[in-house]
Amino acid sequence: MRLRYVLNEALLGLWRNATMTIAMIITMAVSLTMLGASVLLYWQVEQAKDYYYGRIEVSIFLRDDITDAQRAALGAAIDRSPLVADKRYEDKQDAYARFKEAWRESPDLVRTVGPGALPASFRVKLKDPSRYAVFVSQLHDQRGIETVVDQRRLLERVFRIFTATQRTALVIASLMAVAAVLLVGNTIQVAAYSKRREVAVMKLVGASNWFVQAPFVVEAMAAGLVGAVAGFVLLLAGELLVPPEWTQALPPVPDDRVWMMLPLLAAVGAGVSGCTAWLTLRFQVRV
Structure with missing residues (x-):
C-alpha cells in the first residue's frame, strides 16, 4: 500500500511539473550523452594505443x-x-x-x-x-642514412589530439551535470512547495521523514532514468551517423561495450537525481 502511494504521488508530481520535468530530462540526457561519448572515446584511445604501440617501427630512410x-x-x-x-x-x-x-x-x-x-x-x-x-x-x-623517423612520436601527437577531445567532452559533460543537478534541486523545491499543505498534514499524523520524502526522490530518479535512456539513444544515433572516415584511425568499439553504457548511464542518471532530491529536501526544504 505504501509503495503504491509513493509511486502514485511520484507520477502525479511528474505530471504537475511537466514543463520542468521535460527540461530536467533533456538536460540530463545531454549531459549523460556527453559522458557516455567521453567514456567510449577513452576506451577507443586506450585500445588504439595498445594496437598501434605494439606495431611501432623506427624507419631508417636511406640516401x-x-x-x-x-x-x-x-x-x-x-x-x-x-x-x-x-x-x-x-x-x-x-x-x-x-x-x-x-x-x-x-x-x-x-x-x-x-x-x-x-x-x-x-x-x-x-x-x-x-x-x-x-x-x-x-x-x-x-x-648512407637520409633520415630516421620514430613512429612513436608521430602517434603521440595524434593521441594528444584525441586526449584533448576526450577531456573537452568530460568538461562539457561536467558542466551539463552541474546544470542538471541545479535543475533537479529547483524542480524538487517547486514540487515540495506545491504540496506543502499535504506534507504538513502527513507530518501531523506521524508520517516519517522518509515516507514524506520518498515520492519526491522517486520522482527525480524516474526523470533521471528517462534522461539516461534518452541519452543512450542519442549515443547510439551519434555512433550510427558519424561518418566512418572520421574515426578510421581508431579501432571500433565492441558492441558489448556500447550496450554496457545503458546500465552505466541509468545508474548515474537515477543516482545523481535521487541523491540531489534527497539532499535538497534534507537541507533546503522542510518536509
Missing part, C-alpha cells in the same frame, strides 16, 4: 647514393643492437607497392608518384620503443 657496402654495414649494425626485436629491408619497389596500397582510395595522388620516388629503408621494431634515442645514437657513425 639514393648509398653503396651496397654501406647498406650492408648499416644492416649489420642494426642486427648487433640488443635493442632490436625485428628488422626488415624495404627497397624502392616495395616502398612504392606499399604506398599504392595505403593510398588506393586516391588514384590521382598515386599517379603523381613514380616507382623510384620513394627511398629504400630499414624498418626496425624495438623491444622497448621508449629507447629510440639510445638506438639512434648507436647508428651515428653509419653512412
Whole structure:
C-alpha cells in the first residue's frame, strides 16, 4: 500500500511539473550523452594505443647514393643492437607497392608518384620503443642514412589530439551535470512547495521523514532514468551517423561495450537525481 502511494504521488508530481520535468530530462540526457561519448572515446584511445604501440617501427630512410657496402654495414649494425626485436629491408619497389596500397582510395595522388620516388629503408621494431634515442645514437657513425623517423612520436601527437577531445567532452559533460543537478534541486523545491499543505498534514499524523520524502526522490530518479535512456539513444544515433572516415584511425568499439553504457548511464542518471532530491529536501526544504 505504501509503495503504491509513493509511486502514485511520484507520477502525479511528474505530471504537475511537466514543463520542468521535460527540461530536467533533456538536460540530463545531454549531459549523460556527453559522458557516455567521453567514456567510449577513452576506451577507443586506450585500445588504439595498445594496437598501434605494439606495431611501432623506427624507419631508417636511406640516401639514393648509398653503396651496397654501406647498406650492408648499416644492416649489420642494426642486427648487433640488443635493442632490436625485428628488422626488415624495404627497397624502392616495395616502398612504392606499399604506398599504392595505403593510398588506393586516391588514384590521382598515386599517379603523381613514380616507382623510384620513394627511398629504400630499414624498418626496425624495438623491444622497448621508449629507447629510440639510445638506438639512434648507436647508428651515428653509419653512412648512407637520409633520415630516421620514430613512429612513436608521430602517434603521440595524434593521441594528444584525441586526449584533448576526450577531456573537452568530460568538461562539457561536467558542466551539463552541474546544470542538471541545479535543475533537479529547483524542480524538487517547486514540487515540495506545491504540496506543502499535504506534507504538513502527513507530518501531523506521524508520517516519517522518509515516507514524506520518498515520492519526491522517486520522482527525480524516474526523470533521471528517462534522461539516461534518452541519452543512450542519442549515443547510439551519434555512433550510427558519424561518418566512418572520421574515426578510421581508431579501432571500433565492441558492441558489448556500447550496450554496457545503458546500465552505466541509468545508474548515474537515477543516482545523481535521487541523491540531489534527497539532499535538497534534507537541507533546503522542510518536509
